[in-house]
Amino acid sequence: xxxxxxxxxxxxxxxxxxxxxxxxxxxxxxxxxxxxxxxxxxxxxxxxxxxxxxxxxxxxxxxxxxxxxxxxxxxxxxxxxxxxxxxxxxxxxxxxxxxxxxxxxxxxxxxxxxxxxxxxxxxxxxxxxxxxxxxxxxxxxxxxxxxxxxxxxxxxxxxxxxxxxxxxxxxxxxxxxxxxxxxxxxxxxxxxxxxxxxxxxxxxxxxxxxxxxxxxxxxxxxxxxxxxxxxxxxxxxxxxxxxxxxxxxxxxxxxxxxxxxxxxxxxxxxxxxxxxxxxxxxxxxxxxxxxxxxxxxxxxxxxxxxxxxxxxxxxxxxxxxxxxxxxxxxxxxxxxxxxxxxxxxxxxxxxxxxxxxxxxxxxxxxxxxxxxxxxxxxxxxxxxxxxxxxxxxxxxxxxxxxxxxxxxxxxxxxxx
Numbered sequence: 531x532x533x534x535x536x537x538x539x540x541x542x543x544x545x546x547x548x549x550x551x552x553x554x555x556x557x558x559x560x561x562x563x564x565x566x567x568x569x570x571x572x573x574x575x576x577x578x579x580x581x582x583x584x585x586x587x588x589x590x591x592x593x594x595x596x597x598x599x600x601x602x603x604x605x606x607x608x609x610x611x612x613x614x615x616x617x618x619x620x621x622x623x624x625x626x627x628x629x630x631x632x633x634x635x636x637x638x639x640x641x642x643x644x645x646x647x648x649x650x651x652x653x654x655x656x657x658x659x660x661x662x663x664x665x666x667x668x669x670x671x672x673x674x675x676x677x678x679x680x681x682x683x684x685x686x687x688x689x690x691x692x693x694x695x696x697x698x699x700x701x702x703x704x705x706x707x708x709x710x711x712x713x714x715x716x717x718x719x720x721x722x723x724x725x726x727x728x729x730x731x732x733x734x735x736x737x738x739x740x741x742x743x744x745x746x747x748x749x750x751x752x753x754x755x756x757x758x759x760x761x762x763x764x765x766x767x768x769x770x771x772x773x774x775x776x777x778x779x780x781x782x783x784x785x786x787x788x789x790x791x792x793x794x795x796x797x798x799x800x801x802x803x804x805x806x807x808x809x810x811x812x813x814x815x816x817x818x819x820x821x822x823x824x825x826x827x828x829x830x831x832x833x834x835x836x837x838x839x840x841x842x843x844x845x846x847x848x849x850x851x852x853x854x855x856x857x858x859x860x861x862x863x864x865x866x867x868x869x870x871x872x873x874x875x876x877x878x879x880x881x882x883x884x885x886x887x888x889x890x891x892x893x894x895x896x897x898x899x900x901x902x903x904x905x906x907x908x909x910x911x912x913x914x915x916x917x918x919x920x921x922x923x924x925x926x927x928x929x930x931x932x933x934x935x936x937x938x939x940x941x942x943x944x945x946x
Contacts (some may be wrong), residue, residue: 538749586613589718641666695780783813809903885917900931
């Protein structure tokens with residue numbers, strides 16, 4: 531099974547960027563890892579079940595520590611930045627990152643160390659023909675592809691729910707509705723920190739610092755654009771077109787939600803267009819998956835109780851009752867959305883979030899972009915805050931909506 535390794539292009543400033551005497555040993559070492567780490571491993575049509583499998587690798591700047599078993603936490607933190615994206619024969623999108631266990635992560639780090647280590651005999655470190663990339667791919671094939679074949683019944687649980695197909699430049703605000711699939715802030719934060727530290731220590735000047743930042747955008751934009759085109763080429767164009775016409779953009783969770791039931795995709799897209807703030811909630815709650823873990827849900831409801839209000843058996847009873855009510859209301863919401871009846875959708879949403887119908891109707895008429903697409907716990911708090919005030923006193927600008935969203939965060943969450 532063949533694969534393609536994508537790495538960033540070389541630029542003239544790389545010679546200075548990796549020179550200890552020019553930028554200092556710390557930044558030079560981080561720059562070498564930045565330049566050598568492959569960005570993506572891609573294999574097309576690996577089996578009849580899969581059109582596309584892509585592994586997006588974060589920058590590993592501390593391999594000297596990560597290869598030491600003592601620093602297992604560094605490996606786990608690094609592993610959180612990996613994306614293992616699959617597109618199946620039905621054109622649904624999956625994120626199988628959870629299939630990477632501790633052993634697989636340790637093997638990946640060891641294989642990456644071989645890729646990043648300079649080797650004049652085999653060509654530039656990190657080049658597409660570097661022999662260590664075959665080792666890296668073997669790790670992925672043995673520890674991930676085999677698991678996928680053995681756990682077919684478990685695939686649906688891994689449908690992508692959060693990420694968006696978007697380019698995420700350092701220093702720019704996230705677009706509406708979820709994070710970027712590439713999320714540069716989590717992929718190489720240490721390299722950016724090393725750059726800023728070198729600037730503070732006057733090891734580099736502001737002109738060189740700006741050139742490096744521009745080179746990051748130039749190179750990462752090129753790689754991410756290629757990966758975006760590859761993923762989009764494997765997705766259903768009709769569903770993508772429906773999603774593009776909504777204000778939420780290419781949110782993978784919402785794409786899967788539309789794709790799961792093509793007959794009602796237009797009704798679902800209409801709700802997303804009217805209420806883009808529901809995007810993450812709809813993806814989390816309505817994308818197909820296994821039956822919810824009742825024990826986990828029960829514990830979450832108990833933890834959500836306000837201290838001092840209820841305790842002991844009363845709190846557990848109230849939490850269980852609220853959970854059962856949410857289950858019933860969620861089923862009613864699904865039927866309302868797929869019926870295509872706007873009035874029923876408004877009423878079902880109001881019932882689920884326990885707010886007035888007028889709150890949902892007002893947002894249905896004009897949903898402010900400043901509200902974004904928060905997770906369910908925050909969305910519920912925002913709607914309850916709006917429910918407590920008349921519509922004429924709602925915020926009128928982005929700053930006001932941001933202040934309302936901040937005030938809707940419970941103190942217990944903000945103190946964590």
